[in-house]
Amino acid sequence: MEEQFIIELYQRLALREPTQEEIDQGLAAIADRGQDAYATEIAETEEVVEIQTVVLPIISLYQAFLERTPEPAGLEFWTTAIQNGSLNFGDLIQSFVTTNEFAIANPGIGANPTNEDLVNLFYTNILGRVPDAEGQAFWLSALQNGTIQAGNFTTTFIGSSEIQGDIGAALRAYYADVKDGQIDDPANGGSLRGDGTGGGGGSGGGGGSGGGGGGGTPYYSVAADSSALGSDGQITFTVTAQSSPALTTVALTGIDPADLEDGQTSMALTSIGGGRYTFTVDLTTDALTAQKAFTVELTDTSFTFDVAVGTAGDDDFVLSGGRAFVFGREGFDRIDHGALTEAIRVENTSPLNGTVTYSDGTTTDYIDVDFVIGTSAADQFVNLGGPIRFEGRGGVDSYTGTQGPDQDGLVFMGSPAAVNVDASQGIILDDGYGNQETFQGFEQINGSAFDDRLVGSAITERLRGGDGDDFINGNGGRDRLTGGNGDDTFVFNDVSASQGTSRSVLLDFRANGDSDHIDVGGFSGTAMGPLFEIDIGTTILNDAVAFESAIQNAGVAGSNFAALVKGYSAAEDFYKYYVLIDDGDGSFNITNDLTIELNAEPGDGGSSIVTGFGQDWFLPLIN
Structure with a gap:
């Protein structure tokens, strides 16, 4: 008797059969503390709490409102949204009833259901009966007052003892099937009831992304x-x-x-x-x-x-949800969800290819798209492989990249205020909307049009400040740093990470009238060495500006100078400049001394712009 109690308890709460070890442990617990205490202990396990308060409520809404089980992507999306707190159960209900599929599955109700309609669907499509007066009054009040609780909903409907004989086996079969991320048995993709007793409001059965015909399960x-x-x-x-x-x-x-x-x-x-x-x-x-x-x-x-198909140039695709396919083709293409107010999940599965999942479970697949912009809600951005750029828009977003050569990009160009990003900690201290967020595995960070603070990590990164007076610290690695317009400050605190072939590169020292700074600290020597501006071995342009009234170029001559500029000539498509800073040992050596490469790539203007430093200036400092 106790063994059957344990089996039925696991079937109802954990949607599975217990192992023999769990049965033996349960028998001992019941003998020691009784059935009620044992049932409470099982109900409080992490596995059961997640199923009863997250998974089963989601399955319940699919069954109640669409008369089908969730597709794997939909179940994963809603589970994540509830677990991370971006949506609660009440939000979930409102999201479901505003979908096109709800209106198609419930033609007798349509697109504007009342709370009474929803309560009727709970009872007819899950329990297979009309609501009793007391139950109807309770759930109607909970919907109207916004006090509906996921756990209570589960125990009343899909997790109740009343329904186990009707759909318990079908529910367990579906859950066991969907765990691997796909539904292998077609029988697990339709209504849990499977007997046509549901359909409050005249549903024609929910099949896939569209409506059915005259009732029953679609082919x-x-x-x-x-x-x-x-x-x-x-x-x-x-x-x-x-x-x-x-x-x-x-x-x-x-x-x-x-x-x-x-x-x-x-x-x-x-x-x-x-x-x-x-x-x-x-x-x-x-x-x-x-x-x-x-x-x-x-x-x-x-x-x-x-x-939606792009052109041979740069294209913007403005999407508002629903099943869609986007072909970016050539150029720099982006998908913009800025008009949406409900969270999305973006998963880039291979270079420039991926899927956007919306709050109603529908998806947009994209290919050859370079940049995806999120919503004003708490979006999830995941890169599983290949280059892609992501930008959130106002919510507390999460970003997961693939650290390595893929060049995942974190973008803040649309932020209404300055951003503060510390890649060494994986923290966005301020996303420009006043939110603090986390990220990992991104090698590119593009700032806003304001006075940003961008701090890199020990890996090689690209940090771009954009407009504004930016503070940019590569913080190790062979970084490529761009200040953009404004009076920018570039900070170098790690000499060893910028020596020889590991030197960092500054990409936008152009004659544009800005007053850019280089802030150098952390030297191993006791004295600050000279700072030089050098043009590919043909001209020494200007002495650096420093605290001293004059700095001589005498330290750079002969083989040292040749070693510094080796490998570059006037045949280059763009000019290169270097800043060489002595480590205090009295000699200049490209291998040991701090070397910062100043470089303008063709895309940043090329040699037609990089003709001198203009009003740019460098400020050597010691920590």
């Missing part, structure tokens, strides 16, 4: 993450058959045949086993210069997606 479902993009305009979809397919072709509507490479608006499905099928939409990207919406029709299931 096919399309998960939000079931697509792949090709750089030449191919979109390959994977669909899952929920029952024996009655159709082996797919039709495209709302599309001009001229927009397709083969001109055909119907195509065959290809079986890949396990009840799954694929088909490919091959777009003529040269013909698609504006955003267009296409509809896929599969038996009694349909879904609509948008396609």
